[in-house]
Amino acid sequence: MNPGVSLLCFFLCLSTIVCDRVYVHPFHLFSYNKSSCEKLDNLTQEEKMFVPISIESQTIPAYEENLKDKTKLGTQSSDTKRDQRLSYLKDLVHVLGMRFYGALKETLKGENILLSPTNLYRSLLSFYLGASEQTAADLQNFLGFVPPSGDPDCTSKVDGHKVLLTLKTMDDLLLSSGADDPLFTKLSCLFSAPSVRLSESLVHSLAPSADYFYARAVDFTNPSQAAELIESFVKGKDVSRTQNVLTNIDPSTTLLFVTYIQFKANVKKASQLKELQEFWTDSSTKILVPMLSVTGTFQYKRDDSKNFSVIKVPVSENTLLVLVQPVNSNDLNQIESELSLHPSSTWLQNLSPRHIKLSLPELTIQSAYDLQELLTNMNLSALLGKKANLTKISDANLTVGKVQYMPAILRNTFTHVFYLLEENEGSLPLEVTLNKPFLLAVYEKNSKAMVLIGRVTNPLNSF
Structure with missing residues (x-):
């Protein structure tokens, strides 16, 4: 064969190999793909809603029984993709966590601080899953997912379920080594005003991300009584609790999200x-x-x-x-x-x-923070304010009274x-x-x- 032709064939083969290595922007590890966009377009706009039972009820609601059958978020498609997502997300979690740490440092000068970047990120992600339109876009950007292009199409949006799954993978890795693991438990509660309907699909999405998840109705018009009922309810669950920390609940509240974690390290x-x-x-x-x-x-x-x-x-x-x-x-x-x-x-x-x-x-370090208060200190009060569009959480006009975030307890023994x-x-x-x-x-x-x-x-x- 002519040496020149051979050399040309070599470079053609080489260029083919090089072209197969397509760069994928990290954003697209979590964004919707085109087939998912088509499915979303075909979905009905009506969310299935339910009214949570009263926090004072002693019965186990049917919707809670159904959650037991939906305790898995799913599995990652491959170890390679899982590792890529973990690598990308852990840095986003860190950046957001340090922003809040900086805000706490200014507020709690000279005091103990304890926060969980992963649980804090998970709390905000929960609201992203329930947000629509501009609120969803603002939360997506705040969580660090800035699309590589400015096209406002479906593939410029993050699939929150993929992010939630990756956060769950972090937890599973942390606790995958058997009985000698440190105690690390998570509890989340969504409290809504009486007669306020919640999205069934949202609750099913959030439930697997915590060891314990509850949705209950609370009358917030008497704030002190509401706080006592919530504290009593939480203390009756399997996660150890401390002194009452729910204060200054706005009586106009229609939604309150509380999340706790407990971590116990044995040296x-x-x-x-x-x-x-x-x-x-x-x-x-x-x-x-x-x-x-x-x-x-x-x-x-x-x-x-x-x-x-x-x-x-x-x-x-x-x-x-x-x-x-x-x-x-x-x-x-x-x-x-x-x-x-x-x-x-x-x-x-x-x-x-x-x-x-x-x-x-x-x-033994315990801590409790109101995310809305921290967002206000960071000049971001509108992010979850009264004008926030949270129509994927409820069809009611929601007023988020608090996002009470409690990294709560660290014990070393x-x-x-x-x-x-x-x-x-x-x-x-x-x-x-x-x-x-x-x-x-x-x-x-x-x-x-x-x-x-x-x-x-x-x-x-x-x-």
């Missing part, structure tokens, strides 16, 4: 120190707190240019507790100010194994189950003591998704 192979230890809440104030101590091989780094150290503590096969402490007389302000500038997994990078004796406070890496008996351990304000985060090991982030300024202040 393996740890023991409780017999004596109370010093903890410096600031440079001039110290308190005495109960502390845990554990010696083992941990992943660790000290960054003197950024003035902080990081230690990674495995609390289950797939769950990581990451502790970040200022060094070189630094405080938390610089570290916190840079949270939004880096990917969620930054603290997990460039760690190396060290033989360490770690001492840290025994903690000690146990004598041996889990950590083997100790290096031949060397003296590096002593790391968390005896001044520090940050903590909980990650899912495989996806590197940040499930919780918190600031501990006083271990004795649980709420």
Whole structure:
């Protein structure tokens, strides 16, 4: 064959191979495809509605029984696509979570903070699923899904069910290692005013994303009584609850969404120190707190240019507790100010194994936030305000009284189950003591998704 023809054939084959590698924008991992758009166009516009039973009723409603048959969100189409979605979504979750962390930092100056970026994202996504028209577009953008083109067609919209499924995958990965997993439970409740009808399909969409999901009717015209009924209802469920936190409910409310999570981390192979230890809440104030101590091989780094150290503590096969402490007389302000500038997994990078004796406070942190209040502080009050179009939630003219978001409880305890890496008996351990304000985060090991982030300024202040 003529050498020139052979060379031409080679380049033609090469160009064919190259052309097969079509770039797919990450947005399209979650957007509707054309076939889905056609199905949506053919769907009837009438949503099937139901009226929730009263919160005071002792019976189990039929619609709740039906939810038991719809406890699965579905499965990802492939491991590759699942991993791509997880990689993209965890960064969107982190960015949104850090925006709210910044707002809380300004509001709760010097106080403990605990929030769950994943649960916060899930709460807003729940309203996206129930939103229409401009409200849906605004929520989509706020959640970080900006379409690559400006065409307002179906494929420029995000399929919220795909996003919900990916968030559920994060949870499943976190809890997939059996009985020794930390306690991590979620409860969500949708409370509507009497006679307000809710979308059956929306409730069926939201139910699988929580371990416990309830829809009940509440009379909000007596706010204090409504708050007592809600607190009593929630405390009667399987998730441990704390003091009453529902306050300032607007009597004109027709919808209230409450979500709780509880996370309990067991620091393996740890023991409780017999004596109370010093903890410096600031440079001039110290308190005495109960502390845990554990010696083992941990992943660790000290960054003197950024003035902080990081230690990674495995609390289950797939769950990581990451502790970040200022060094070189630094405080938390610089570290916190840079949270939004880096990917969620930054603290997990460039760690190396060290033989360490770690001492840290025994903690129970509880928190409760009203998302609407936080949105107002971020100059975004209209996002879920009275003019929000939430016609996919109900055919009534809804007034969202609160979106009460409670990352609620983080407990770290000690146990004598041996889990950590083997100790290096031949060397003296590096002593790391968390005896001044520090940050903590909980990650899912495989996806590197940040499930919780918190600031501990006083271990004795649980709420």
